[in-house]
Amino acid sequence: MTKRRICAVTGTRAEYGLLYPVLKEIQSRKKLSLQLIATTAHLSNEFGLTYKQIEKDGFNIDEKIDNLLPSDSALSMAKSTGLVTMLLADSFQKLNPDVVLLLGDRFETHGAATTALLMNIPIAHIHGGEITEGAIDEQIRHSITKMSYLHFCSTEEYRHRIIQMGESPLRVFNTGAPGIDNIVNFKLLSKDALEKQLDWKLTQKCALFTYHPATLANNDLRKDLDIVFDVLLDSGIGVLFTYANADSGGRIINKKIEEFCKLDPNKYKVIKSLGQLRYLSAMKHVDLLIGNTSSGIIEAGSFGKPVVNIGDRQSGRLKGGNVIDCKIKNLSKSIGLALSSDFIIKCQNQQNIYGSGNASTSIVNELINQPLSVVKKFIDIE
Structure with a gap:
């Protein structure tokens, strides 16, 4: 049986933490093969060398990309994005994934999406459709949405927003937020x-x-x-x-x-x-x-x-x-x-509006069953 190769790219401790239950679920499925690339802050001593936690959690890191420049300027952030975009091309060429899995809206995530798009690799994106008007993440997130083929969002309102951007409703799924899975599953x-x-x-x-x-x-x-x-x-x-x-x-x-x-x-x-x-x-x-x-x-x-x-x-x-x-x-x-x-x-007395803790199962089921393509038709809202 040929396994579908899922290549997840992670650049920070926070985004990895949200990806964690999805990665574990992928690991457990016989029809999938997990590939993992660690970039940016994970390789920085200043930010805690958090790739070590990924390995401690039982994941094999297939590729490590050290692209974070030692400066705090917008110029350095732009250059770091260029570096990760360039270096990921070699990693994707080597790993030959069937789909690239991304979460969120960071600059290195945008670099990963750009590289995958240019190499004709379908993208599955988690946490699209959200609004954060005070950060550049806002533009990055929506840009990644338009580059992605499969969309896993955390609320029904966010699902509708992705559809509003011309994405087919058949490829947009309200799974809830995978971070809630950690709360349900971890022994705190x-x-x-x-x-x-x-x-x-x-x-x-x-x-x-x-x-x-x-x-x-x-x-x-x-x-x-x-x-x-x-x-x-x-x-x-x-x-x-x-x-x-x-x-x-x-x-x-x-x-x-x-x-x-x-x-x-x-x-x-x-x-x-x-x-x-x-x-x-x-x-x-x-x-x-x-x-x-x-x-x-x-x-x-x-x-x-x-x-x-x-x-x-x-x-x-x-x-x-x-x-x-x-x-x-x-x-x-x-x-x-x-x-x-x-x-x-x-x-x-509040209930969490972002789900009940079964997002990872829903996401991985779709990663197994959905057809993959880089060709999309823009769906106008009637």
């Missing part, structure tokens, strides 16, 4: 076990903080960070930080986090990459999430946790009732609301 760490692994005690009131660059914002990032960290200091809560991603401005954020944590190591802790198990376990045990990451919008609802979503990076994304959108100037007030008894009760 107890608070004591998590604290032992972190070598740090969660304080009486504690937040999980992840903040990425809003790459389309015209505001002064350093000035914004000064305000955010002043509010965190004045709030009195403990904070567990994770690193920002490798987008333009990410290194500025990470430097600020490192400096801030030195103020009180008992109260503030930074971990470059928690990995999915520790990240979700932390999400379970903290009192609230603060930042502008999609995990606060998508996964946190499964734990009934309050989320303070800062700024416009996630503007346009569907949000549950546990999410408080706020401008930086209103951050202190929003943290107070998130920790209020009434709002906590409201959050605990």
Whole structure:
């Protein structure tokens, strides 16, 4: 029996964490053969050499592509995209996949999609149709959608948006978000076990903080960070930080986090990459999430946790009732609301709008059964 070769390309810890249950499901299917390429931040010591976690999870990495330049500028991001686009051509030529599997909207993901398209390899894309108006991810995501043949989206509204872009409804599937699968399937760490692994005690009131660059914002990032960290200091809560991603401005954020944590190591802790198990376990045990990451919008609802979503990076994304959108100037007030008894009760009564934890099975079933092509007809909406 000839197995269908599925080549997944991953560039960051966060996107890999969401891909993880899909990759495991592919591994378990006799009709599929998994190929895996690690790129960008996975190969960077600065961002935690997270390819090692992929290997620890039981995956063989077929190709490693070190394309991330040691700079924080838009120019370097553009050059890193060019590098990964060029180097992936050799990898795809060598591996000869039947389909390239991509998740999300990062610059290296766009490079992978461009290479696959030019080499006539069908693309299957997860998490298309979403809106994030404050980041360049917005344009990248929709561009990848138009290059892709199969689409796996996280809500029915996102499915309709992809169809609105001219994609055939027969190739667009509302599977839910695969990140919810991890919450359902993982045996999460107890608070004591998590604290032992972190070598740090969660304080009486504690937040999980992840903040990425809003790459389309015209505001002064350093000035914004000064305000955010002043509010965190004045709030009195403990904070567990994770690193920002490798987008333009990410290194500025990470430097600020490192400096801030030195103020009180008992109260503030930074971990470059928690990995999915520790990240979700932390999400379970903290009192609230603060930042502008999609995990606060998508996964946190499964734990009934309050989320303070800062700024416009996630503007346009569907949000549950546990999410408080706020401008930086209103951050202190929003943290107070998130920790209020009434709002906590409201959050605990929310259902997650992004699925129930069976996305991976649905995605992989379609990867097995759907015909593949690079030829598409634009479907007009009547």
